[in-house]
Amino acid sequence: MLEKDILPYLGDVPVAEIKAPDVLKVCRRVEIRGVVETAHRAKTTIGQMMRFAIATGRAEREPTADLKGALQVASPKPFPTITDPQKVGDLMRTISAIEEPR
Numbered sequence: 001m002l003e004k005d006i007l008p009y010l011g012d013v014p015v016a017e018i019k020a021p022d023v024l025k026v027c028r029r030v031e032i033r034g035v036v037e038t039a040h041r042a043k044t045t046i047g048q049m050m051r052f053a054i055a056t057g058r059a060e061r062e063p064t065a066d067l068k069g070a071l072q073v074a075s076p077k078p079f080p081t082i083t084d085p086q087k088v089g090d091l092m093r094t095i096s097a098i099e100e101p102r
Helices: 001-012 020-032 036-055 062-069 086-096
Strands: none
Touching: 001 020, 001 036, 020 036, 020 062, 036 062
């Protein structure tokens, strides 16, 4: 993710000069590809790097905090479930028949 999504756009920018709009542009490029969760991970990774820069005196503030709510929300996919009562009963009997390891 660093090599593909972050460093090509922010790698040459001095860390103290990285602002929230710069981070948002990077994350939007990732969102456009349709990988919303990766966009959130990119924002988190940039935030971690910025916090390290602050701790080591290379930056004054962490811009990702200003982006709360700016990215798309990943739509959760429902987990498969058994809804037929007969099949639920079969599942419960199968689970109760499994022996506990000793």
